[in-house]
Amino acid sequence: MIRVFVEGIGLLGPGLNGWNESRLILSGKKNYASLPAELPDCDLLPPPERRRTVPAVKLALAVGIEALFHAGREPSESVTVFASSSGDGETVHQICEALATPEREVSPTCFHNSVHNAPSGYWGIATRSHQPSTSLCAYDASFAAGLLDAAAQTTADGCAVTLIAYDLPFPEPLQTACPIGAVFGTALVLTPNATPRSFARLGLEVTKVRGKTTRLTDTGLEALRTTVPAARSLPLLEALSSGSPSSVILDCHEDFRLYLDVFSC
């Protein structure tokens, strides 16, 4: 079991517009109503890059900046871990379409945007951060894998790490081959020790199956959890919104689970 502390959260999804508003919904104080998320431009980016930002980058940067603002930290100082299953489906689609034509003319901007770590690259440019940054994927377990990686890095290197998990629907025809339910992003700022800004402590343990995956009681939120890989974070976010001690089980791969104990502090 390893222990880390939570200093800040970012959240953007259908009917979930920022952590402050969403925590009331997740803790059951307000009803959930699904409305498409609006992706803000990142005003930290210089204009040439801002023009090139695709929705995946807007989403990742928005939740990351929100979490670090919540934590009261300078964004440039945090190590980052980006976790996504879909990556940027729009860009992949545009490239595949271009490659299916006789000319095969791939746009240079599309090509450099196509790397899975494009949001990490734009994050560096926006925040002027030279800190290490990981971009990873683990199918529907991408959030859990990102949390594990971020927690391991916080623990092993003794530094604050911001986890940014995001997924977006693909355009057709890829969306039929891999349906993703909605635009959803979330971010957590983790630290190895308690700080004056810490509001929760997480205990993490990985093991084979022991108990059932935590689900959500609200059917709308539960539908989100099961149709968007990054929304597999919702049971943890719900636990963090309530302030009372709880245990959360996130499924990872086949018979492998991530167990989380959540305490407020």
Next chain:
Amino acid sequence: MQPLVLSHMSIVNSLGAGLEKTLEALRERSTGLAPCRFESVDLDIHVGEVSGLDNVTLRRDLSEFDCRNNRLAQMALEQDGFEKAVGSARQLYGADRIGLFLGTSTSGILQSELAYRRRDPDTGALPEDFLYSGTQNIFSLAAFVRRYLYLEGPAMVISSACSTTSKVFGNAARMIAAGLCDAAVVGGADSFCLTTLYGFHSLNLLSREPCRPFDPDRDGISIGEGAGFAMLEKSRDPDDTDSVMLLGVGESCDAYHLSTPHPEGLGARLSMERALSSAGLGPEAIDYINLHGTATRTNDAAEDRAIVGLFGDATPCSSTKGWTGHTLGASGITEAIISTLCIRHGLVPGSLHTRRVDPALRSRYMLDNQSAVINRVMSNSFGFGGNNCSIVLGRLR
């Protein structure tokens, strides 16, 4: 960081399958690069293609993962007794205590590219035999390898373009340090696809000739295919001064541009400094630097500045991309394994195809192979998105 032993390795690239083929080619200075004959590609370039991938059949129970990238991964897993070594580690640690940290930049995207040629003319739908999650998804590689090796521990694919399979060493080391696993399989695979071939072409970064790192006439990269795997374990012998170990990992971001390196090599220098600091070593402890050395004008100039700034002009360095080509997401593991071979066999590889060193570059760039005692190597990998990683491999003194 606590040193970790690279206890087993396996490799495949255009030089052939298995460690012996790569070592032999390094010694004999024979390249894997040849004019591009891949698929229907109409570009006049040299590439490092792995032969025989079209004839590979994935293990029967894993057919849902069939794509060029996973075929390449399977070919590598079959080399150098790697599967057997992982089997022994499963017995020793338990399958759930071995982590899997792999890298790829483009995974099985070739399947999607081919499927887009076969869309339904009326509905635009992709053909029914297209399987997204086993092929295009970035995690497909680790999902496949996890089942192939019967591993049950944490698994993820790191995808940060060309720095990916250096960075996996850091992910593994941190997970082991945090106690979340006892050992790790690291590595990855990157295979040809039209996205990278035509994408790099769109940026005017492909050389027509075999690439010539650090040459004044260098004009771009030669793309190669490659896969490699390594087992990382804590040392069980405190007196072990012979095994090659992972001694340090350093990572940084350029925060400059998505596809152009920082002109002063700022991010490159930071990742090298952090790797030395992680290893607890000074620059003088490094006997050879295996460069990222892609042979683009900007990469080599920026990397040279960073090297000279940190190491001065006396540390031997070279790029081995003249042999393998730039294996992109697999370049980190490919060159980590080449670096390990250099340590084991006392070899400093001199750059292949480089006719002379660009007089504007000031590091001690090696043109001829040399025999030397090498105890520690730094290996650099820098990627699109400005993600940089340097690792230090070597023996404990």
